[in-house]
Amino acid sequence: MLELRKLSQWYGDHAVLSDLTLKVPDGELLCVVGPSGCGKSTLLRTIAGLLPAAEGEVTIDGTPVTGVPDGLAVVFQDYGRSLFPWLSVRENVALPLRRRGLPRAERRAEAERILDRVGLSGAARRHPWQLSGGMQQRVAIARALVCRPSLLLMDEPFGSLDAQTREDLEDLLLQVHRNDDTTIVFVTHDIDESVYLGDRVIALSPGPGSRVVLDLPVRLPGERDQIGTRGLPEFVELRAEVGRTVRTPADPSGLSGPPGA
Amino acid sequence: MSRVAVPGVSGVPDVSGAAGGRRAAASAAARGALLRWAVLAVAVLVWEAAARAHGSVYFPPPGRIVRHAYDLWFSGPVAHAFLTADAVDNILPSLGRMAAGFALAAVAGIALGVAVGRSRRAYALCNPVLQFARAVPPPALVPVFVVIFDFGTPMQLASIVFSAVWPVLINTAEGTRNTEPLRLDVAAVLRLNAAERLWLLFLPSALPRIFAGLRLSLSLSLILMVFSELLPGTADGIGYTLTDAQSRSDLLTVWAVLLLLGALGYLLNTGLLTVERRLIGRGREGTR
Structure with missing residues (x-):
């Protein structure tokens, strides 16, 4: 169980997150939506232990997060800069296994296995810059999955991909989620995506001082598919509800930015 | 660069x-x-x-210069790789000193450069000193080392090292400092230890800059090698050959030495470029 208790973050004297309280049960795929600049990335960096909490605390199974917690993996939006271009695809994917003290041959075998799973078995010896954007993000996902993380954080991972690739990777993620029962916190600005992927969607108010303004369980069938699910009346309804919340500034003082900005 | x-x-x-x-x-x-x-x-x-x-006696035709260089240095026995006694006595010691000086400068420059570039504070503190050290014309340091070490190999080595170390150091520090911040986050999430960060992140990130520095250092090493051998009190070396020939008004040898130095500089630089191309490879976009 991941828990955030009255979490606040500041950037100078500018509040990024204020009094954020949230519980994510094990195995849940939680989508976090909100306009850009609402502190979604700050939230993820705090959970990842990359940024100490200014106020409040983050706990995982009751233990406060002070550094990068055990069993954590992160997928960033900018795959080009998150992968190491001087290493081959396989070497990139095998990187997290170094902490497990596996011999080199086993690290390679594990990396090949996970590459096979994300549909990249042919690309193991190539270098990231030789691959398309979608393939590079698959490499980043493989690198995140190779250690069988118990908590996976994803920061707008499909934001810069074309629609087709994006749908493929969304389905890949759902499949991984079903098989491994990993807890996933998935940050996105795409409302459709959040409803399609999530077991639950929360929306953050526009900054400064973002709070949770919507906490919505997604009651859609577990088996989802791109065409069918998106056509369900429940889907359309949920999407509309999230959309209304995100687009209406929750802050009546008018300090918030324009909708969707 | x-x-x-x-x-x-x-x-x-x-x-x-x-x-x-x-x-x-x-x-x-x-x-x-x-x-x-x-x-x-x-x-x-x-x-x-x-x-x-x-x-003119002062400007012999290039054909004669090449011929003379060949007779002087490269017409030796097969067993000595065609090097003459003169080449073994003068060119090899020079190259040895240059190689040793350049190697020391490269190792020290890269090690110190990574250390300085890793810490924002160290970089801010050291940068003025480094810029100053780089701005001093390297040959001007030679008299200092003459006083400290007297004439001879230690003085020559010190002159080469203290001139050639700055470009590598400054470029390595700069390259390390510019490591992509997102990759630092990735390294933290992957819990890479200090050695892994060094070998898998900082050095590869800084490699293009390191080589830019190494190329500058290499040409400085050549310059300082010759310059430190021009001084009185040296007993061998390419620079010694040059002053010796000049004192005997042997202009053909002077020209041959110049030709040799040019060829050496070109070959060394080409060699370094080849190594660089091997190590860095093509298509490293997204590196910075």
Whole structure:
């Protein structure tokens, strides 16, 4: 169980997150939506232990997060800069296994296995810059999955991909989620995506001082598919509800930015 | 510096991707190379013709210089790789000192550069000192080392090291400092230890800059090698050959030494470029 208790973050004297309280049960795929600049990335960096909490605390199974917690993996939006271009695809994917003290041959075998799973078995010896954007993000996902993380954080991972690739990777993620029962916190600005992927969607108010303004369980069938699910009346309804919340500034003082900005 | 920043063509797969485009590029490159060699050949021919026509003792024709260099250094026995006794006595010691000096400067420069570049504070504190050290014309340091070490190899080595270390150090520090911040986050999430960060992140990130520094250092090493051998009190070396020939008014040897130095500088630089290309490879876009 991941828990955030009255979490606040500041950037100078500018509040990024204020009094954020949230519980994510094990195995849940939680989508976090909100306009850009609402502190979604700050939230993820705090959970990842990359940024100490200014106020409040983050706990995982009751233990406060002070550094990068055990069993954590992160997928960033900018795959080009998150992968190491001087290493081959396989070497990139095998990187997290170094902490497990596996011999080199086993690290390679594990990396090949996970590459096979994300549909990249042919690309193991190539270098990231030789691959398309979608393939590079698959490499980043493989690198995140190779250690069988118990908590996976994803920061707008499909934001810069074309629609087709994006749908493929969304389905890949759902499949991984079903098989491994990993807890996933998935940050996105795409409302459709959040409803399609999530077991639950929360929306953050526009900054400064973002709070949770919507906490919505997604009651859609577990088996989802791109065409069918998106056509369900429940889907359309949920999407509309999230959309209304995100687009209406929750802050009546008018300090918030324009909708969707 | 200029050529490493160029992202390789292969980094952008299937853009124009046609084999015809690649062939056209290759033939354009070949034409460029041909043109460069043609300019060089014409320049040498003009030099030869002008020197012969003029017949000056000060400016012998290049053909005679090459012939003289060959007789002096490269007409030795097969067992010595065609090197003459003179070459073994003078060229090899010079190259040895230069190699040792350059190697020490490279190792120290990279090690210190990473250390300085890793810490924002160390960088801010050291930068003025480094800029000052770099701004001092290297040959001006030689008298200092003459006083400290007297004439001889230690003085020559110190002169080379203290001149050549700055470009590597400054470039390595700069390259390390500019490591992509997102990759630092990745390294933290992957819990890479200090050694892994060094080998898998900082050094590869800084490599293009390190090589830019190494190339500058290499030419400084050559300059300081010759310069420190020009001083009185040296007993061997390429620089010694130069002053010795000058004192005997043997201009042909002076010219041969100059030719040798030019060729050495070119070959060493080409060698370093080859290593660089091997290590860095093509298409490292997204590196910075």
